[in-house]
Amino acid sequence: MAAPTKGFLVRLVPTLLGRHTFQTHPRWQACNCGRVLNARHCSDDSSTSEASLGRKFVPRRAMMYVPGNDERKLKKIPSLDLDCVVMDCEDGVALNRKEEARSTILRMLDELEFGRTDIAVRVNAMTSGLAEEDMAVTLTAGRLPTTLMLPKVEDVRHIDWFAEQMSVNLNKREEAKAPNLVIFVESARGLLNLQGICERAFELSELGAPFHLDGIVFGSDDFCADIGATRTVDAQELLYARQKVITVAKAYRLQAIDLVHIDYKDLEGLQTQALKGAQMGFTGKQVIHPSQIPVVQEAFTPSEEKINWAKELIDGFNQHQSSGAGAFVFRGSMIDMPLVLQARNILQTVQNITEHREATGTQGERCTEPKTEDSQSEEVKPDDEKK
Numbered sequence: 001m002a003a004p005t006k007g008f009l010v011r012l013v014p015t016l017l018g019r020h021t022f023q024t025h026p027r028w029q030a031c032n033c034g035r036v037l038n039a040r041h042c043s044d045d046s047s048t049s050e051a052s053l054g055r056k057f058v059p060r061r062a063m064m065y066v067p068g069n070d071e072r073k074l075k076k077i078p079s080l081d082l083d084c085v086v087m088d089c090e091d092g093v094a095l096n097r098k099e100e101a102r103s104t105i106l107r108m109l110d111e112l113e114f115g116r117t118d119i120a121v122r123v124n125a126m127t128s129g130l131a132e133e134d135m136a137v138t139l140t141a142g143r144l145p146t147t148l149m150l151p152k153v154e155d156v157r158h159i160d161w162f163a164e165q166m167s168v169n170l171n172k173r174e175e176a177k178a179p180n181l182v183i184f185v186e187s188a189r190g191l192l193n194l195q196g197i198c199e200r201a202f203e204l205s206e207l208g209a210p211f212h213l214d215g216i217v218f219g220s221d222d223f224c225a226d227i228g229a230t231r232t233v234d235a236q237e238l239l240y241a242r243q244k245v246i247t248v249a250k251a252y253r254l255q256a257i258d259l260v261h262i263d264y265k266d267l268e269g270l271q272t273q274a275l276k277g278a279q280m281g282f283t284g285k286q287v288i289h290p291s292q293i294p295v296v297q298e299a300f301t302p303s304e305e306k307i308n309w310a311k312e313l314i315d316g317f318n319q320h321q322s323s324g325a326g327a328f329v330f331r332g333s334m335i336d337m338p339l340v341l342q343a344r345n346i347l348q349t350v351q352n353i354t355e356h357r358e359a360t361g362t363q364g365e366r367c368t369e370p371k372t373e374d375s376q377s378e379e380v381k382p383d384d385e386k387k
Contacts, residue, residue, distance in 0.1 A: 068101030
């Protein structure tokens with residue numbers, strides 16, 4: 001797949017401006033200022049929300065892959081209490097089944113009712129020569145996916161290419177809602193270029209490109225292969241890369257999705273890894289089997305204990321602020337603004353999840369029973385995927 005030429009932006013901008021002028025673009029309206037700005041520049045408040053831009057928060061605590069050519073597994077999606085499902089055209093599908101995956105995904109998008117689940121389609125990498133057809137077919141669906149996922153993003157040319165494909169394919173659909181974009185970091189080059197990649201995605205979106213960058217996924221196995229590292233249980237070899245992904249994602253108010261726990265039967269190990277990921281700052285985790293869903297979604301949901309701690313701390317902070325006091329003692333510890341911000345983040349996470357459930361008409365988490373040997377025969381096996 002040829003990369004976009006240097007004149008791409010010159011050609012793209014008039015096309016985009018034909019669809020969205022600066023004055024009518026949501027980010028322009030949200031900032032209410034005389035130049036194009038994006039969400040991260042609109043306010044000094046780190047709690048700037050998607051709602052302030054007219055966009056709804058989409059939780060992706062658990063993000064599960066399903067091969068796009070497996071209709072039986074795809075039809076099971078509505079029965080799962082799952083934040084995000086990824087109908088896969090990439091690593092989960094053999095080369096000789098790519099066309100079947102595209103056509104099956106297209107039918108499932110129009111036939112299935114997914115409830116609260118975020119419906120994502122992962123296309124092949126730009127450099128594969130397959131992604132253009134993936135997007136051309138997927139974007140003809142009567143009901144578009146809410147999220148598109150672009151793997152193996154290594155530099156800004158990949159984002160330029162994606163914007164061009166989105167513009168070409170959605171240009172005839174004036175009423176189509178711009179989907180979210182989630183990108184994958186799977187190489188040393190992609191990690192080093194991640195900040196510039198995010199900048200370019202926001203720039204193009206501000207100009208009217210029909211997508212919204214919403215998250216970053218860390219592809220651990222491909223990253224290990226790229227740098228020559230050996231994958232270990234505690235993932236110490238990936239600590240720097242994971243922290244870099246989190247840092248960049250949070251700088252741009254994006255979701256950060258952590259690595260896969262390959263041993264799908266090891267739910268205890270999964271829980272430990274998921275909790276550590278949440279403590280690091282990840283907002284969700286990739287999963288490959290239905291039995292992993294409730295474990296992961298619980299790990300990335302603040303516990304009642306944490307919620308109560310946050311509420312009481314914020315109440316105490318407000319009381320001391322009204323009296324003119326600064327730092328104060330709470331439960332035996334000195335509290336200052338960093339801890340207050342942590343408490344606010346906890347309550348904001350709970351609010352986002354609650355509002356999403358109310359908007360989609362769903363209630364609390366449903367427990368998923370461990371799978372029997374019969375049901376495990378329908379899993380997405382680790383050998384089928386390389387994240």
